[in-house]
Amino acid sequence: xxxxxxxxxxxxxxxxxxxxxxxxxxxxxxxxxxxxxxxxxxxxxxxxxxxxxxxxxxxxxxxxxxxxxxxxxxxxxxxxxxxxxxxxxxxxxxxxxxxxxxxxxxxxxxxxxxxxxxxxxxxxxxxxxxxxxxxxxxxxxxxxxxxxxxxxxxxxxxxxxxxxxxxxxxxxxxxxxxxxxxxxxxxxxxxxxxxxxxxxxxxxxxxxxxxxxxxxxxxxxxxxxxxxxxxxxxxxxxxxxxxxxxxxxxxxxxxxxxxxxxxxxxxxxxxxxxxxxxxxxxxxxxxxxxxxxxxxxxxxxxxxxxxxxxxxxxxxxxxxxxxxxxxxxxxxxxxxxxxxxxxxxxxxxxxxxxxxxxxxxxxxxxxxxxxxxxxxxxxxxxxxxxxxxxxxxx
Numbered sequence: 001x002x003x004x005x006x007x008x009x010x011x012x013x014x015x016x017x018x019x020x021x022x023x024x025x026x027x028x029x030x031x032x033x034x035x036x037x038x039x040x041x042x043x044x045x046x047x048x049x050x051x052x053x054x055x056x057x058x059x060x061x062x063x064x065x066x067x068x069x070x071x072x073x074x075x076x077x078x079x080x081x082x083x084x085x086x087x088x089x090x091x092x093x094x095x096x097x098x099x100x101x102x103x104x105x106x107x108x109x110x111x112x113x114x115x116x117x118x119x120x121x122x123x124x125x126x127x128x129x130x131x132x133x134x135x136x137x138x139x140x141x142x143x144x145x146x147x148x149x150x151x152x153x154x155x156x157x158x159x160x161x162x163x164x165x166x167x168x169x170x171x172x173x174x175x176x177x178x179x180x181x182x183x184x185x186x187x188x189x190x191x192x193x194x195x196x197x198x199x200x201x202x203x204x205x206x207x208x209x210x211x212x213x214x215x216x217x218x219x220x221x222x223x224x225x226x227x228x229x230x231x232x233x234x235x236x237x238x239x240x241x242x243x244x245x246x247x248x249x250x251x252x253x254x255x256x257x258x259x260x261x262x263x264x265x266x267x268x269x270x271x272x273x274x275x276x277x278x279x280x281x282x283x284x285x286x287x288x289x290x291x292x293x294x295x296x297x298x299x300x301x302x303x304x305x306x307x308x309x310x311x312x313x314x315x316x317x318x319x320x321x322x323x324x325x326x327x328x329x330x331x332x333x334x335x336x337x338x339x340x341x342x343x344x345x346x347x348x349x350x351x352x353x354x355x356x357x358x359x360x361x362x363x364x365x366x367x368x369x370x371x372x373x374x375x376x377x378x379x380x381x382x383x384x385x386x387x388x389x390x391x392x393x394x
Contacts (some may be wrong), residue, residue, distance in 0.1 A: 061072050072157040075104045104196050109155040113165040122173045123181050134175035197299050201281045207325050213279045216263025221251035226260035232346035232378035239287040241295045256287035258302035259385055263377040265308050277308030299390040310368045310382040321388055326341055326393045335360045356388055364388025
């Protein structure tokens with residue numbers, strides 16, 4: 001069954017959730033008819049039509065907290081269309097340990113916020129009663145508190161997005177109207193200037209776009225596999241900053257290279273006409289014991305060519321243009337400029353990889369990606385990529 005679903009482009013992304021489980025979850029009705037196998041597929045027997053009157057809502061997740069949020073949100077939205085309106089029927093869920101819990105819980109929460117904080121952080125001057133009215137506009141009710149300066153807000157189950165008093169302050173600002181907030185000059189005089197890293201990066205972006213490349217903006221966090229196994233490296237050899245309590249497998253470490261992000265972007269746009277020419281100028285993060293936080297950001301440039309041919313010479317041309325923009329001459333064996341030399345890297349095809357040298361030290365690498373790397377990112381065409389450290393030139 002898993003092999004059959006693995007051929008479906010829509011279902012295969014979810015198979016890993018239950019593939020290795022000793023049992024599979026099945027939902028049946030009172031007559032034993034299978035309704036669905038969450039989270040993979042639903043049955044035709046329970047399909048909703050225009051004549052459906054009774055709707056059974058189930059939420060499947062690997063995180064019970066997220067499942068509760070999804071269930072509360074869907075149920076409350078459906079409730080306004082029920083007859084009688086806003087009436088739902090809870091369901092008792094029996095856990096493997098024998099305990100029974102009624103879902104949906106639809107729990108209300110209380111959160112307190114000093115109303116003067118709202119005035120100060122939003123930049124308005126309103127009374128406590130007016131603040132209460134602003135929160136009512138946003139569907140939030142309040143309760144009296146012993147302290148006059150504190151507002152106790154009742155948060156309904158429809159507002160799981162409220163996590164902190166700052167969210168209540170934002171709601172009050174929305175209720176007041178951003179356009180109604182008086183614009184004021186700051187109390188202190190300062191002269192702002194753009195960081196050199198950002199100014200140079202912006203100038204490079206403009207010129208690389210003019211060269212026919214499209215800019216991508218990818219996540220700064222990724223999985224361990226993205227920077228290690230998928231690129232044919234060992235995670236133990238990479239100075240990556242690991243997240244202590246990752247909430248998802250997709251965000252386990254801070255990226256040490258821009259390559260996985262661009263390859264994921266290509267994988268998500270395979271329907272676009274070839275060739276694809278992408279680039280990104282962003283920070284990577286590596287461990288650095290000399291820093292007070294134990295890590296540092298490094299500005300990198302990464303360019304990619306994905307087409308029917310490898311495009312190695314095109315990426316080489318991109319490197320030359322990049323150096324020309326920075327005013328760095330090609331001078332073989334001279335520390336004053338830059339040059340390239342043959343290099344061996346597991347990420348790249350053997351014999352199709354070069355290292356970029358400037359001021360006597362390597363600052364980047366480019367070449368044709370290894371077929372195994374392409375396979376890991378579900379790419380079928382050859383691809384050449386360039387990644388270089390921008391900071392030595394700033």
